[in-house]
Every structure is written in C-alpha cells, then in structure tokens.
Amino acid sequence: MARAAFLAVARERSFTRAAAQLGVSQSALSHTVRALEERLGLRLLTRTTRSVAPTEAGERLLRNVGPRFDEIDAELSALTELRETPAxxxxxxxxxxxxxxxxxxxxxxxxxxxxxxxxxxxxxxxxxxxxxxxxxxxxxxxxxxxxxxxxxxxxxEMRMAVVGAPAYFAARGKPKQPQDLTGHNCINLRLPTYGGIYAWEFEKRSRAMKVRVDGQLVFNTGLLRMNAVLAGLGLAYIPEDVVKREIVDGRLIRVLADWCAPFAxxxxxxxxxxxxxxxxxxxxxxxxxxx
Incomplete structure (x- = not known):
C-alpha cells in the first residue's frame, strides 16, 4: 500500500488527484507516504504549497519500481478476468x-x-x-x-406411468387398481437410492400406497427395463415422459393413470x-x- 501510494502521488504530482485515484483521503495518503519515507530514511517527495515533485531518490524509485508494479497490476487484472470468465x-x-x-x-x-x-x-x-x-x-x-x-x-413436476405391451394385456388382462399388480408379471428396478427393489408408489384422492410387485426381471438401468416392456415381458413403472411416444403410437398401453399423481x-x-x-x-x- 505504501509503495502504491508513493507511485500514485509521484505520477500525478498531486496528493488530491492521487487520493481520488486510490479512493482514500488526502490526509491518509500523506501519512502513508511519510511513513514510507521514515522507514527508508530518505525524502521521496518535495512538497510545496502548490506542487509535489519526486526527489532524486523518488525519481529513481519511480523509474525502477513503477514498471514492476504496472506488470503486477496487469497480471492481477488478467487473473481477475480469468476468474470472471466461465472456464x-x-x-x-x-x-x-x-x-x-x-x-x-x-x-x-x-x-x-x-x-x-x-x-x-x-x-x-x-x-x-x-x-x-x-x-x-x-x-x-x-x-x-x-x-x-x-x-x-x-x-x-413428474408423473410415473404403468405400461405394458398390447400382447401382454391380451394374454393377462389389465389391472383395475394397484393391488391387482400382485397378480401380474412386473419388471422391477433395483436402486441403491432406495436400498433395494423400488416399490411402486400410487396416490388417489389423498390415499397413498406402495405396492411391492414381483416378476421375472430385475434391472438397475432404465434402458433394459424399456426393452423388456416393449418385448411384452411384463408391466413397467416408468416416468411418463419416457414412454409418451410409445403410448401415442400404440406400442405401449397405459393403465392405472388415475393412481399416478404428480410429484416434485x-x-x-x-x-x-x-x-x-x-x-x-x-x-x-x-x-x-x-x-
């Protein structure tokens, strides 16, 4: 701070302009420069009532140290720009x-x-x-x-969908309520998030329930679950947006839609x-x- 204060005054030839540049009071700036002079044991500035000018020692310090401080300021500016640039x-x-x-x-x-x-x-x-x-x-x-x-x-918000292939429903019929799923071949998903096989969740008119279903297949990936339900190997409980196209084109049929409430x-x-x-x-x- 002391060296920066001296450089500002020496370059501006004015405590008033240097103080405005640094955003400090003139008295604080004068005190800082005087403290630097006392520490060095040299007078760096010649002060009169109308002007301020560097002494011989001050000129030497300005000439030798000034460019180095300019380089430091430039590097700090570059680092600030880097910090502010998305990278x-x-x-x-x-x-x-x-x-x-x-x-x-x-x-x-x-x-x-x-x-x-x-x-x-x-x-x-x-x-x-x-x-x-x-x-x-x-x-x-x-x-x-x-x-x-x-x-x-x-x-x-998300909604889940219980879906199956037309061929599956033709052979097994459609569940009318969540409890009916216990009589169907259901494709399960095992997730560490839930500590095991995921229970299918339903809600209707503030009545919530979880149904633990059973079936021949258990996966830990949604892609294989999708392949299995399209192949007619059982019912699947899948995010609505994932199967929307397949429902529209008739490759999958949705059941229990009124039991699948939206959630966060x-x-x-x-x-x-x-x-x-x-x-x-x-x-x-x-x-x-x-x-």
Missing part, C-alpha cells in the same frame, strides 16, 4: 433419467457457446455425498435433497457454503427450470 471443469452426479432428459439437452445447447467449460457427468443412482466425493453438484428429486443444501429446480421434479443441489465459479453459475442458469 474450468464442473462435476455433477445424477440419475440416468435426469441425465438423459434434463442435463443432456441443456448441455448440448450450452457448451458450444462456452468452449472453456468442461462438464464431468457421472450417472449414479445412489445418494452420493457430493462433498466427500468432490462433486460440484448433484441432481435428485426434490424430496431427496437434504435440507442443508441449496436446491435449484431444473425440471417440471428434479433439483440441482450443492452446499450452501460453496462459492460458485463463473462456469458453475452459467451452468446453473442454463439448467434452471422456467415454466
């Missing part, structure tokens, strides 16, 4: 469905505009500790996000104490859900 790697963990339907479409649009941003997306069904595993953020359903995390909604969709979450980088901030805004 670097952002690590995110998310489930398969969120990665395919929310993250990937957003990333495909965003990344071409920000070539210095890199994204590492890890598909994981477990409730990963993002702090321990050093992720910048995670993506989970709203109800699964811990209360001490900042949560940003990135998707609409996906949220991006991260620690409240985290200081977002420009790259992370850009990504959050790109993912933020807007109706």
């Amino acid at each position: 670097g790697t952002v690590r995110i963990t998310a489930g398969e469905h969120a990665a395919q339907t929310i993250l990937w479409p957003a990333l495909a649009k965003l990344l071409p505009h920000y070539p210095d941003i890199k994204v590492e997306l890890v598909v994981d069904y477990g409730l990963t500790d993002i702090v321990t595993e050093r992720y910048d953020a995670g993506v989970r359903l709203g109800e699964q996000v811990a209360k001490d995390m900042i949560a940003v909604r990135i998707g609409p 969709g996906y949220h991006l979450y991260y620690p409240s104490r985290r200081q977002p980088t420009p790259a992370f901030a850009v990504l959050v805004e790109a993912l933020r859900y807007r109706k």
Whole structure:
C-alpha cells in the first residue's frame, strides 16, 4: 500500500488527484507516504504549497519500481478476468433419467457457446455425498435433497406411468387398481437410492400406497427395463415422459393413470457454503427450470 501510494502521488504530482485515484483521503495518503519515507530514511517527495515533485531518490524509485508494479497490476487484472470468465471443469452426479432428459439437452445447447467449460457427468443412482466425493453438484428429486443444501429446480413436476405391451394385456388382462399388480408379471428396478427393489408408489384422492410387485426381471438401468416392456415381458413403472411416444403410437398401453399423481421434479443441489465459479453459475442458469 505504501509503495502504491508513493507511485500514485509521484505520477500525478498531486496528493488530491492521487487520493481520488486510490479512493482514500488526502490526509491518509500523506501519512502513508511519510511513513514510507521514515522507514527508508530518505525524502521521496518535495512538497510545496502548490506542487509535489519526486526527489532524486523518488525519481529513481519511480523509474525502477513503477514498471514492476504496472506488470503486477496487469497480471492481477488478467487473473481477475480469468476468474470472471466461465472456464474450468464442473462435476455433477445424477440419475440416468435426469441425465438423459434434463442435463443432456441443456448441455448440448450450452457448451458450444462456452468452449472453456468442461462438464464431468457421472450417472449414479445412489445418494452420493457430493462433498466427500468432490462433486460440484448433484441432481435428485426434490424430496431427496437434504435440507442443508441449496436446491435449484431444473425440471417440471413428474408423473410415473404403468405400461405394458398390447400382447401382454391380451394374454393377462389389465389391472383395475394397484393391488391387482400382485397378480401380474412386473419388471422391477433395483436402486441403491432406495436400498433395494423400488416399490411402486400410487396416490388417489389423498390415499397413498406402495405396492411391492414381483416378476421375472430385475434391472438397475432404465434402458433394459424399456426393452423388456416393449418385448411384452411384463408391466413397467416408468416416468411418463419416457414412454409418451410409445403410448401415442400404440406400442405401449397405459393403465392405472388415475393412481399416478404428480410429484416434485428434479433439483440441482450443492452446499450452501460453496462459492460458485463463473462456469458453475452459467451452468446453473442454463439448467434452471422456467415454466
């Protein structure tokens, strides 16, 4: 600070202009420069009532030290610009469905505009500790996000759908209510998020229930589950948006639709104490859900 104060006064030839440049009072600036002179045991500035000029020692200091400080200032400015420019790697963990339907479409649009941003997306069904595993953020359903995390909604409400192939229903009939599923061949999903095989959840007129179904197939990936239901090997409980096209074109038939209520969709979450980088901030805004 003392050397910066001297350089400003020596260059401006004025305490008034130097003080305005540095954003300090004239008295504080004068005190700082005088303290530097006392520490060096040399007078650096000649002061009169009308002007300020460097002494011989002051000229030498200005000539030798000034350019070095200019270089330092330039480097600091470059570092500040780097900090403010969206760049670097952002690590995110998310489930398969969120990665395919929310993250990937957003990333495909965003990344071409920000070539210095890199994204590492890890598909994981477990409730990963993002702090321990050093992720910048995670993506989970709203109800699964811990209360001490900042949560940003990135998707609409979700609904599940119970679907089956026409050939399956022709052979086995259609369930009329959730309890009927116990008599059907159901395709299960085993997720570490839920500590085992996922129970199918239903709600109608504030009446909620979970049904544990059985069948010949258990998967830990949505892709194989989709292949199996299209092949007529059983009923599947799948996010509505995933099977919408197949329902429209008749390859799948939906049942128990009135029992599948909407619920909170996906949220991006991260620690409240985290200081977002420009790259992370850009990504959050790109993912933020807007109706």
